[in-house]
Amino acid sequence: MNNLKKVGLSALAGSLVAFSASAAEFSVTGSASITYDNPDRGNSGAAINGNPYTMGNSLGFNASGETDGGLGVAVYYELDDDVMDDYDMTISGDFGSVKFHGSGGSTAFGAVDDVTPNAYEEAWDIVDTDGTATSGSPTVIGGGSGANMFVYTSPDFGGATFKAAWVPSGNSDGSDSYTDFAIAISPEAVEGLTLGYAVSNNTVAGNKDLDKSTAYVKYAMGGFTVGAQMADSDHTTASNDQESTAYGITYAVNDDFSIGYSSHKLEFDSGAAANTDQESTGISASYTMGGMTLAGAINEVDNMDGAPTADHEGYEFNLKFAF
Known part of the structure; x- marks a missing residue:
């Protein structure tokens, strides 16, 4: 911008x-930007978007x-x-x-639900089979949301910062209120290293407890940045828990061109037949020349939302000009 x-x-x-x-x-x-978006290649993507081109x-x-x-x-x-x-x-x-x-x-948790490196978007992003961005998209362990939200960010304490978020009421997960916390540490003694942890503990619809946590590590050295992240979601209702693991790596070929590969795996603790692990992978790239940036990604999701054979692929490209 x-x-x-x-x-x-x-x-x-x-x-x-x-x-x-x-x-x-x-x-x-x-900004001046044009995006080409096909969120469900080879399936119903064209029907979802109609004309796949949009302008910022x-x-x-x-x-x-x-x-x-x-x-x-x-x-x-x-x-x-x-x-x-x-x-x-x-x-x-x-x-x-x-x-x-x-x-x-974003809440404190939502801002770090997946911080593994990529050159454009996360491995589970872009794919959208019905245009709703909810039921038609891969499942992710993320933070709560809602309007009229407070977020506190602490000063930097020797490379460590703390965040807390509070949504008094009306947030999307059905709870009366929502709180979460996150901490990020970039040790001054280890250049390029970042560690982080976030947690939420809330009462959701039906007076059920929902506990979420995530931990991540990222390290940058030379042109490479690598990262790994784990997340966990525990629900009072039996067989309604989830666990995920994500990895990512990017390489800056030069000051203008970067490429990346990322993956995300979500495991469902469910007694239902549709209990197959959801696996997402993505390849992304970004190129900047003067005030122009061209970036995009091709992502694949297998067994979306735990449904066997629910395999989808989507891609998106964005051309943006800065003045």
Whole structure:
């Protein structure tokens, strides 16, 4: 996203927050992009999307400033296809930052549900057999979601940061409220190494307990970045647990061109006949030349959602210009 217009507005912050700011900065961001998307190659993908070409159609409006007391205040609104889509407000200081997501955004767990390296998208992404992005997509152990969500991010403590998310009510998994936590560590003594862990423990629909956890490790050396991640989902209901393992590797051929390979395997603890492991693999690449970036991926999913012979393949390519 690139700055298209920037003007100083010292009075703007007063209309955004309940206290005055000594200075504020306003900007509008956007991009020019074309995407070719075939989420279910060889099956019903053409019927799902019709014309597979789409154009980026969002604008981001940002304002930031500092209050007389030294607090940083920032607000963001995204206009996406003529609809006010994502919007949030962030208050920051020596304590770290607190972001309130009025719409959109990821929880602490959701932001790291799969951080294994790739050059474009995760191995389980892109494939979508019915256009719903839910029942027609592979199963993944991810974080909760919902509007009007608080996310706290701590300052950096010698390479370690802590995050916590709270959705008071109305989130998509049916619980009255949702909380999760995540920690990431990049040891100063080991350059290129990142370790992370996230956990959630919540009561979901039917007064059932749902516990999730994930742990990952990534290491970058030279042009290579490798990573591995494990996740676990424990549900009160018998035979409703899940476990996943993911791997990824990328190689920067040069400053402009990167390639990647990733895999994801999900195991279902189910007594049903459809209890086959879901296996996803993806090959991705990204090339940047000046202000142009061309990136894409070809992904395959076998036994999607644990159903034997439910094998699908999808691919997506994106051309983006920066000005």
